[in-house]
Amino acid sequence: MSPRLFSILGVLLAVVACKEPPPPGAAEPRQPAEPQQRRAEPRRYFGGAPDGKLHVYFFNVGQGDAALIVSPEGHTVLVDSGPASAADHLVNRLPELLTQRLDLVVLTHPHEDHHGALEPVLRRVGARQLLEPRVGDTPPEYDALLATLGEQGMEILSPSPPPSTPNAPLRLSLGTGVELTVLWPRPPEERLEVPGAVVEANSIVLRLTYGDTAVLFTGDAHARTEAHLLSLGAPLKATLLKVAAHGAEGPTTDAFLKAVEPRAAVISVGPDNTRGAPAPGTVKRLQAKGAQVFRTDVEGEVQVVGDGKTLVITPQRLPAGVPEDTRYTFAGLSSGGAVANAASATGPEGDVPLAKPSKPPASKTQTSRTGSGGRDSTDLSRYGQVVDIDALPSSDTPPRPRPEARPPRGGTQPGAMSAGGYIGSSRTDVFHLPSCSSAKRIKRENRVTFPTRDEAISQRRRPAKDCNP
Incomplete structure (x- = not known):
């Protein structure tokens, strides 16, 4: 055997010796644990994989409301579905943003302009469960819709507080650091009796939080709803406000805006609607509080992206003369003022400052519930246990009927x-x-x-x- 061949053989024997199994009784070497992932579901649609950011889409559905939440980990919540006339648009738009069926649908209240397109939408994309306010005295077509969905195996939930904390609202976790809290209503114990406006007064109000940012969804909430939430000391401060009742006069009061302190506001409304929405007084109050207003009848679909520190808003349509790649950045809750910037990819520095809105006056109610720097530091322990959205019953299991x-x-x-x-x-x-x-x-x-x-x-x-x- 040549010296060279003998040398190669020696190296191979050394490698084999290194890979011999450990002696009896020795512990096997630990393999690195695979990271836990969200329960896999078949990919059905065309949306991209989760990118670690919060996405909210306020759809242009005419005179109505429809918004999609996509959490940083890919959990999805559809808040209302717009009127029946929006069905074709949403049936085509939603698959572009989803990779699988919706985790949750929230119907804020039983008005057709908030639920009319739901049945065809769910036939197209599907959903695990539905949350609705259980206001009672609902229209027959709404009852028929719920009955149909229940027969199809949809889990229909109530915003009732968890039994372990009956005085607390329902809180849903959409992944690490992201929560969706149902601030109102809390059936059956708590309900507002407003003659002629019971449905509006008990519209579901949601607060979505991620890091230092928050989005407040108000459905068609009544001015009495806003006043009641203020009396409860509910956490209302938000970077972005989805304005109640399409901006109609009545809600979005000065007292409510003083507590919310929104940097931006979205009004979902149709052109030339018969309701005169948004009311000039509503828009004026929002602007007086320093909020930049985005209207779906003017800007079209409004897209929001959050990293836990800021919210970046991209409207579908921009005013004449504004670069088409313009975006608007709004600081989180702990910043000193509601300062907005328009970011343009064509600018040399990337940011083109807008005029800074005046800083909203401090709210005594809100100050008592906030810590240094303005971050909402409400003790959420009194708001009950957080329920993971994946821990809620799935329609993969035998469906439960409406309670x-x-x-x-x-x-x-x-x-x-x-x-x-x-x-x-x-x-x-x-x-x-x-x-x-x-x-x-x-x-x-x-x-x-x-x-x-x-x-x-x-x-x-x-x-x-x-x-x-």
Whole structure:
């Protein structure tokens, strides 16, 4: 054997010796753990992979509301679906932004311009679950929509507080550092009775937080809703406000804006609408507080991207003479003032300063709830346990029906009318006397009975105001 071949053989033997298994009793070498990933689902649509940033899209759906939240880890929430006339647009637009079905749909209230396009949208992209306010006395077409979705296996949820913290709102985690809090309503215990405006007064109000930024979604909230949230000391401060009721006069009061201190505001509204929205007074109040206003009837779709420190807003359409790659950057909650910059990729420095809006006056209510620098430091422990959105029941499991009262003791089944006791409907959270005219109008298939008043209350029902059972 040549010296060269002998040398090569020696090297190979040394390598093999290094890879021999450890002696008996020795621990196996630990392999690096694979990072935990979100539960895999089949990719169905065309959106890109999560990029570590928060994305919010306010769609141009005409006279209505529809917005999509995509969290840094890829969780998705559709807040309202716009009117029926927006169905074709959303059926084509949403797949461009999604990689799989929606995690959650939130219907803020049962008005057609907020839910009209939902059924065709869900046929196209699907969703795991739906959250709706359970305001009662809802239109028949809305009840029919929920019934259809329930029959299709959709999990229909209520914004009721968790049983472990009954005085706290529902809080959903959309991944590390991102929370969606349902500030209002809290059925069945808390509900605003506003004659002629019960639906608006109990519209779902959401606060989305990521790092030092927040987005407040107000649906069609009433001025009484805003006042009630202020009285509760709810955390309202937000970088961006989705203006209530399409900017109509009434909500978006001075007191509410003083607590929110928005840097920017989005008004979802259709051109030449019959409601006169947005009202000049609403726009004037927003601008007086230093908020830059974006309107979907003027700017088209409004896209928002957040890194936890700032929100960058890109409108679909820009004023004449403004570079087409212009973006608007808004500082987080802990910054001293609501300062906006327009960032243009064509500029030599990348940032072209706009006129700085005047700093909103400090709110006494908000100051009592904020720490140094203005960051909202409310003790959220009193707002209940955070529920991971992936921990909520999935429609992959056998679907649960819309919450109903369980059959009363003694074996009486729902639908059986008794001479005594109390009557309720599976569609509402109230109960009636059997002699009540409202009870007689409840459809047989929706009827539930309770042998005693205590039984009805134990099922989280409340007495109807028309007959005071």
